[in-house]
Amino acid sequence: MALYTSSFCYNIVSGISSSLEDAKYEIKKNFEQMDLENASVEEEMREMIEEMIAEIDQLLATIQSVHFR
Numbered sequence: 151m152a153l154y155t156s157s158f159c160y161n162i163v164s165g166i167s168s169s170l171e172d173a174k175y176e177i178k179k180n181f182e183q184m185d186l187e188n189a190s191v192e193e194e195m196r197e198m199i200e201e202m203i204a205e206i207d208q209l210l211a212t213i214q215s216v217h218f219r
Contacts (some may be wrong), residue, residue: 156218163213170213174206 181199186192 159218170206170210
């Protein structure tokens with residue numbers, strides 16, 4: 151008997167993926183709520199946010215590419 155069934159592992163991956171999607175949403179929401187008056191600071195922040203979202207997307211792709219037997 152396997153300790154970790156494919157269903158158990160899938161549920162863990164699903165939970166992690168959901169948490170990462172929530173993090174992306176919160177990052178975007180927080181950025182939109184920032185009151186940035188300086189255009190250069192806003193652009194720097196926008197670039198950082200885009201990098202963060204891209205890294206989360208890469209992580210999600212990697213996690214979701216794992217298959218369980």
